[in-house]
Amino acid sequence: MEMEKYLQKIVQISLSSTPEDMLKTSLEICIEIAEGSSGSILGEEGPYLQFLFSEVPALIGVRVPFDSIAGSAMTKNLVIYTHAPSDKRHFDGIDKQLKKTTNYLLSIPIPSIHSASSSDGKAKNAGTLQILFDRDVFPDLGVEKGPREFSLGDFKRSGLNSERINNIFIILPLIAFGIEVMRLRQTSYQVIHELKNKMISAGSWIGCLKEDIASKSPELAEDEAIKEDFTISENAIREGAEMAKSYLQLTKLYTPNFKMADINAVLKETASSAKALSSELGIADFAVETALDAGIGRKELDEEKLKMAFFNLCKNALEVLRERSVDNPRIKISSSLKEDGCMEIRIGDNGPGMPPEIADNLFIPFKTKKEGGTGLGLTITKKIIDLHAGSISCHTGSGGTEFRMTL
Structure with a gap:
């Protein structure tokens, strides 16, 4: 029965955390039972x-x-x-x-x-x-x-x-699985990194080709069909490079840097970043409302990765507010301490909400309705929350969309 409990623990971690965590737990259990x-x-x-x-x-x-x-x-x-x-x-x-x-x-x-x-x-x-x-x-x-x-x-x-040594052999296939996943991730990271570099290089060469055509045949350079071909090619390369960049961000998430931090300070910086982005996007009359619990305290967090997660949510909200020309566009950011000691973070907007077919697939990689999007932004956000042993949920309706996170 004790061994069954150990195996359940390893499998649970393998499904909800990183291969590194799974291997670390497997090793700790092997040492304990031996x-x-x-x-x-x-x-x-x-x-x-x-x-x-x-x-x-x-x-x-x-x-x-x-x-x-x-x-x-x-x-x-x-x-x-x-x-x-x-x-x-x-x-x-x-x-x-x-x-x-x-x-x-x-x-x-x-x-x-x-x-x-x-x-x-x-x-x-x-x-x-x-x-x-x-x-x-x-x-x-x-x-x-x-x-x-x-x-x-x-x-x-x-x-x-003895039975305690024999139990180690039961865990070995799980350890092997963790090792292979680590290798696969490392290999895929290297391949995608090279692919990203090749795409960036290809984009530069297309720019050079356009300049050469313009200098040697100005009339050809103004041909609408050729201009459209260049535009399609440049967009495809740019989107591919962005997708590769997002994937590389996703793989880097498996090495968090936890230290004692003030979540309210992270949220204040997120609010400032959202205001700056709203100006860049040309959203008039935009405001960020904050309601931060001063007594929430400090906790071991990866500040940089949480900034990335929260900013992803604000960026998505701002793009919708601009696209739908929402009157008095707003984002509200709040923090509170729950009875169980967990922190609850909410980031919401006053946009039109989203249809169920989009809301139901928000965290699935590479699934997006956004033109030029990679479909990895919210996947990255969820993974960051997962690494903090937290949860994230989306609540949407005609009055707007709100993401609720616990840490």
């Missing part, structure tokens, strides 16, 4: 293994060679139990940082979710899980004389893996 002193999850990073998560923060990002204990476990598909200080494969850079806690080390290969084996018949692994122990949990093996290595099958049949 009764270890600390541990790490390492993933393959080119010709090295890299610490993805560790009980020792200084290790995160450190690369280790494949001839290390972790590398041997992964490449040879072996469970390795060893007295780490006397094992020559123990990477010196790690040993110095963990000399107080690295006594007995259990390394378990993490099977890849992509395929069970490679062309040479050897199992393919995504990385290595390492659990450290202050004491010798398998004293009968006598690892002070040398490490003991087992295939996964032999280890499970040996009788050495």
